[in-house]
Amino acid sequence: MIAAYEPQRADRPDYLFFRRQTNQRTPLHFHACYEYLCCTQGMLRIQIDGKAYDLKAGEAAVIFPYQIHSVVTLGSSKNVVCVFSSSFIAGFFETHKHRVAHMPVFDFSKYAAAVNDCLEREGNRYRKKACFYWILSELADRTKFETRHADSRELLAKVLEYVNDNLAYDLSLKQIAAELHVSYNYLSSLFNRTFNMRFSAFLNELRISMAQRFMCNPSEDKNVSEIAAACGYASIRSFNRNFLAVAGQTPSAFRRQRQEEKH
Numbered sequence: 001m002i003a004a005y006e007p008q009r010a011d012r013p014d015y016l017f018f019r020r021q022t023n024q025r026t027p028l029h030f031h032a033c034y035e036y037l038c039c040t041q042g043m044l045r046i047q048i049d050g051k052a053y054d055l056k057a058g059e060a061a062v063i064f065p066y067q068i069h070s071v072v073t074l075g076s077s078k079n080v081v082c083v084f085s086s087s088f089i090a091g092f093f094e095t096h097k098h099r100v101a102h103m104p105v106f107d108f109s110k111y112a113a114a115v116n117d118c119l120e121r122e123g124n125r126y127r128k129k130a131c132f133y134w135i136l137s138e139l140a141d142r143t144k145f146e147t148r149h150a151d152s153r154e155l156l157a158k159v160l161e162y163v164n165d166n167l168a169y170d171l172s173l174k175q176i177a178a179e180l181h182v183s184y185n186y187l188s189s190l191f192n193r194t195f196n197m198r199f200s201a202f203l204n205e206l207r208i209s210m211a212q213r214f215m216c217n218p219s220e221d222k223n224v225s226e227i228a229a230a231c232g233y234a235s236i237r238s239f240n241r242n243f244l245a246v247a248g249q250t251p252s253a254f255r256r257q258r259q260e261e262k263h
Helices: 086-096 112-120 125-142 152-165 173-180 184-195 199-216 224-230 236-247 251-262
Strands: 016-022 025-030 034-048 051-056 059-063 069-084 099-101 105-107 145-147
Touching: 016 112, 034 112, 034 125, 051 059, 051 105, 059 125, 069 112, 086 125, 105 125, 112 125, 152 173, 152 184, 173 184, 184 199, 199 224, 199 236, 199 251, 224 236, 224 251, 236 251
Parallel strands: none
Antiparallel strands: 016 069, 025 069, 034 051, 034 059, 034 069, 059 105, 099 145
C-alpha cells in the first residue's frame, strides 16, 4: 500500500489537531508536523518507517515530521491523537530537525490523563507548549535520538506535492527530478527504497485512488470518461484496465457497489 502525503498538515505556525478515537485504523501516511499518539485503553500497533511497535494503555509515541506511519487497533482500543506544528516546540525542533527517536514509544501512564485533558480543552498557546514539552521530556528521558537521511522525507513531500498538482498530466520521475533540481538516480533509489515499488506503479495506484474518491463523492457529477481524463488517462480503455488491476473490479462495478452501500 502506498503512503499518502497529507498536505493539509503542512508545518504552518500553531497548527494543532486533537481527537479522541475508538478503534483507530489509519493507513500509511506522512506529513510535515509532529504527532503524539497515546493509547488510553486496549492496544494499538503503529508502524513507523517500516518498524512495528505495540502501544498498550498508558503508553505514548511521538512521530517526527515526514516519518511514514500507520496505526491499527489490536482487538479494541481507545486513544488520543494530536498533530502539531514545530512552532510549539521551536527549541526542540532546532536541535532535532535532522534526528528521530530511536525508540518512539514510552510509558506515559503517570501524566497521560492530565496532558490529554489539557490538550483537548481550549487554552492559551503557552499551556499547549508546556504539554508538548512535557511529552518530549518524557520521551527524551527514555531514548536516544539518531540522525536520519538528511531531508529525504522533505524531498518526498515535494515530489508528492508536485504529483498531486499535476496528476492529470503526463508525469515521469525524470521530469520531476529535473523540476526539483535533484539527481534522478538518487530520487529513483529513494523512491524505490521508501515505497518498494517503481514510480510508474505508484503513480498508477495514486490515480486510481483519486478516481475512487471521485466516484465516492456525490458532489462530483462526472462520468467515467471525465474521471479518467481528470486522473491522467488518455483513453478509457487504459483507465478501465488499470482500474481493474489496482482495485480488483471494473469502474462501473466499483461505483455500483458504493451506491448499494449507501442504501
